[in-house]
Amino acid sequence: xxxxxxxxxxxxxxxxxxxxxxxxxxxxxxxxxxxxxxxxxxxxxxxxxxxxxxxxxxxxxxxxxxxxxxxxxxxxxxxxxxxxxxxxxxxxxxxxxxxxxxxxxxxxxxxxxxxxxxxxxxxxxxxxxxxxxxxxxxxxxxxx
Numbered sequence: 001x002x003x004x005x006x007x008x009x010x011x012x013x014x015x016x017x018x019x020x021x022x023x024x025x026x027x028x029x030x031x032x033x034x035x036x037x038x039x040x041x042x043x044x045x046x047x048x049x050x051x052x053x054x055x056x057x058x059x060x061x062x063x064x065x066x067x068x069x070x071x072x073x074x075x076x077x078x079x080x081x082x083x084x085x086x087x088x089x090x091x092x093x094x095x096x097x098x099x100x101x102x103x104x105x106x107x108x109x110x111x112x113x114x115x116x117x118x119x120x121x122x123x124x125x126x127x128x129x130x131x132x133x134x135x136x137x138x139x140x141x142x143x144x
Contacts, residue, residue: 003074007083014084015064015091019057022095026102027053033106056098063094 027049034045067087074080 003080007074011087019060023056033110037109
């Protein structure tokens with residue numbers, strides 16, 4: 001078997017396994033952030049989490065597929081390891097950037113939710129106060 005094909009197979013197996021592992025980790029731990037942001041709405045948090053995971057898979061698997069091609073033929077074991085190390089290193093960097101991007105976005109969403117909750121008064125309105133006679137826009141009464 002051609003070593004270039006072996007490099008492709010190993011690259012795909014490792015890249016797919018790493019992508020699935022990172023996506024599951026993000027999904028499992030991101031659910032907590034989403035539930036907090038969405039005020040405990042578990043169904044909505046689960047739906048948003050699932051959409052984020054699908055997007056993560058699409059972007060990463062698309063990158064893995066685009067980065068599959070090899071310009072030079074792999075002729076020996078050394079070239080095989082070098083080709084795999086470069087390809088897997090780039091895939092790991094892309095996964096890391098995607099992971100940090102997801103964490104950043106989740107944290108921004110969470111902070112916005114916390115700020116919105118802080119802006120709500122702790123006690124609701126308890127009554128209605130009539131405006132002053134003549135209204136606040138009325139000219140002052142003449143003195144004299």
